[in-house]
Amino acid sequence: MPKTSAIVPLERIESRILLIRGHKVMLDSDLAELYGVTTKRLNEQVKRNRERFPADFMFQLNSGEATSLRSQIATSKQGRGGRRYRPYAFTEHGAIMAASVLNSHRAIAVSVYVVRAFVKLREMLRTHKELARKLAELEKRIEGHDEEIIVLFEAIRQLMEPPEKTSKRIGFHG
Secondary structure, eight states, X not given: OOOOOOSSOHHHHHTTOEEETTEEEEEXXXXXXXXXXXXXXHHHHHHHTGGGXXXXXXXXXXXXXXXXXXXXHTOOOTTTTOOSSOOEEEOHHHHHHHHHHHTOHHHHHHHHHHHHHHHHHHHHHHHHHHHXXXXXXXXXXXXXXXXXXXXXXXXXXXXXXXXXXXXXXOSOOO
């Protein structure tokens, strides 16, 4: 596959993928920045095309999640230039749908890189799970061999011990 220069570095996109409610998602503000529009414009287009964004494509963070996120990434507080509304979180499919409703050349071009970032993270997760499974199998095999090796050493030790001295006298004992 020929290597092309990315519009947006894959690492930059990967760093913005978060795990919320057990889903890998990107926040509306991050998607808007990548797609070259304001967060307000992105959310307007999402609201106008709400039927394209079922719950498995996008959800709005609850106040606890939004507060936790704000403290983690040090965004400004409400009333001081911060957001008035809780952020939306977009899954991989929601991020692609957002690019399609924005219908700009940049959004469509960047959406390819967003998909690649989600795919790369999914492959990394699968690789880690496969590695963990193989390690567990190896541990089980080694445990069984440990017991067999111990039994083998015991048998060798017994063979190495000198025989007990039992002298039998030959002849008539009276």
